Amino acid sequence: MKYTILVYENTADFGARTDATRKDAYWGAYRAYTKALTDAGVMVGGAGLQPPPLATTVRLRDGKRQVQDGPFADTKEQLGGYYVIEVPGLDQALDWAARCPSASSGSVDVRPNLSM
Amino acid sequence: MYVPTCRCDGREDTIDAHRAAELAARTAYGRLVAYLAASWRDVAAAEDALGDALVSALEAWPRAGIPNNPDAWLLAAARRRLIDAARHAKVEASAAPALEILVGRTRDEGVTAAVFPDERLKLLFVCAHPAIDEAARTPLMLQTVLGLDAARIASAFLVAPATMSQRLVRVKAKIRDAGIRFEVPDPRELPSRVEAVLEAIYAAFGSGWDDVAGADPRRRGLADEAIWLGRLVTRLLPGEAEALGLLALMLHCQARRPARRGADGRYVPLDRQDVRHWSRAMIDEAEQVLAAASAAGRPGRFQLEAAIQSAHARRATTGQTDWEAIALLYEGLLLCGATTGARVGQAAALARARDAAAGLAALESIPQDSVVAYQPYWALKAHLLKRLGRADEAREAYARAIGLAEDEAVREFLAAESSV
Numbered sequence: 420m421k422y423t424i425l426v427y428e429n430t431a432d433f434g435a436r437t438d439a440t441r442k443d444a445y446w447g448a449y450r451a452y453t454k455a456l457t458d459a460g461v462m463v464g465g466a467g468l469q470p471p472p473l474a475t476t477v478r479l480r481d482g483k484r485q486v487q488d489g490p491f492a493d494t495k496e497q498l499g500g501y502y503v504i505e506v507p508g509l510d511q512a513l514d515w516a517a518r519c520p521s522a523s524s525g526s527v528d529v530r531p532n533l534s535m
Numbered sequence: 536m537y538v539p540t541c542r543c544d545g546r547e548d549t550i551d552a553h554r555a556a557e558l559a560a561r562t563a564y565g566r567l568v569a570y571l572a573a574s575w576r577d578v579a580a581a582e583d584a585l586g587d588a589l590v591s592a593l594e595a596w597p598r599a600g601i602p603n604n605p606d607a608w609l610l611a612a613a614r615r616r617l618i619d620a621a622r623h624a625k626v627e628a629s630a631a632p633a634l635e636i637l638v639g640r641t642r643d644e645g646v647t648a649a650v651f652p653d654e655r656l657k658l659l660f661v662c663a664h665p666a667i668d669e670a671a672r673t674p675l676m677l678q679t680v681l682g683l684d685a686a687r688i689a690s691a692f693l694v695a696p697a698t699m700s701q702r703l704v705r706v707k708a709k710i711r712d713a714g715i716r717f718e719v720p721d722p723r724e725l726p727s728r729v730e731a732v733l734e735a736i737y738a739a740f741g742s743g744w745d746d747v748a749g750a751d752p753r754r755r756g757l758a759d760e761a762i763w764l765g766r767l768v769t770r771l772l773p774g775e776a777e778a779l780g781l782l783a784l785m786l787h788c789q790a791r792r793p794a795r796r797g798a799d800g801r802y803v804p805l806d807r808q809d810v811r812h813w814s815r816a817m818i819d820e821a822e823q824v825l826a827a828a829s830a831a832g833r834p835g836r837f838q839l840e841a842a843i844q845s846a847h848a849r850r851a852t853t854g855q856t857d858w859e860a861i862a863l864l865y866e867g868l869l870l871c872g873a874t875t876g877a878r879v880g881q882a883a884a885l886a887r888a889r890d891a892a893a894g895l896a897a898l899e900s901i902p903q904d905s906v907v908a909y910q911p912y913w914a915l916k917a918h919l920l921k922r923l924g925r926a927d928e929a930r931e932a933y934a935r936a937i938g939l940a941e942d943e944a945v946r947e948f949l950a951a952e953s954s955v
Contacts, residue, residue, distance in 0.1 A: 447950050448946055451933075451935070451936075454934050455938025456938070458907070458935055458938075459907045513693045514908070518939060518940065522941075
């Protein structure tokens, strides 16, 4: 079954991406996690996302476009990236989610993909 | 001067009554569930009835005072619930005799229920029955014998809470509908059935741990609960060598918990731990328990694992680790059934007793499909490749080990090892 691991990071995590003293640990952990998923043959796809200030939200209301800077919700933890994996079931998906570096600092959602 | 006066609003009594109910729940929960389930042959109904009885206790005791024997009171109340529920469901004719027995017992219970038989051993055997799905055995035991709630059990086993609740409901229905009997197995079956009970307890001890020797000490999982169950089994099955072996093993691992992190929160591997942070009291108890197990002259998997931990513990007194002895113990353990963990442990011991090449050879003989997501394998492999000067392969293996680690401190430790 395919699952998507949604990675929510806090401000400190987003900051670690470019911070001189923390960026090696941040990227090292993510490179290793991605490699482990690939080597285990469960990786389907995914992407890391630029931080929330670079988001632009678009809505259509009553035929009018509304465009807004920033993410649609202003919460402490924001989507930082996602992985799509293929594993036998939810138990294995949760095992992989727990290994995601951001599970220790932010939080990680696991959702079964719709089959389309 | 302010002198506190007696407050007569009954609040303190209320608090006492709450405490008494909680205390009764904690100390007697498993005994009461076991006794009710064994006579009613329905674990879920027994738990529901006892839950209701605890609720009524919290209502009644603050008003009427705490009964002399809270357990007997709870038992009587729970039985009334069971009988009411059965009547309400218009019991089938076949269940009527059981109902009469229960009603009969209830009548004279006022005087005799102070001492009711401990049926927890039977309940443990039901929980670890071969007909019960292996993944459900430990959670079932934790819920029925210890009264832990499904959400806490689910977190420890990294399962969604709703899924865990469903599994527990299904498995209790199966016990009832399949007529799994509350009994101590006959002597022919006993060894394998005891093993299943011990396996289930050990699974609780290891819940949430990648690696029993090195996991985050803050993540206590259910280690204390497992040790409690381990002690219970040694009391209920005195002289059972493997039960003693399991208890000794858990105590040895638990004794080292405070030493697994440095003052700065850094991960400290076993061979670099400061032995002054090991609990001597727990090690002493583990050694006594293991000696009692060996006296029975029936070695087994848990006694061997405890002996390995005992050999590590000796460093506290001798300052040295006898890796040759540990490698030999692992060889014995592999004869009891080769698990990936035991094979990785043996490779680590061989690397220390002989050299890195011997360790790597042992590691590489493990079937690859069993180590794809097994973190300790990759951590050891990385370490041995580095010692053999195979830098590129070592870096690859370190990345794999880091990617499979759940614990941030372990990730940091491996990243540091990888870069020197």
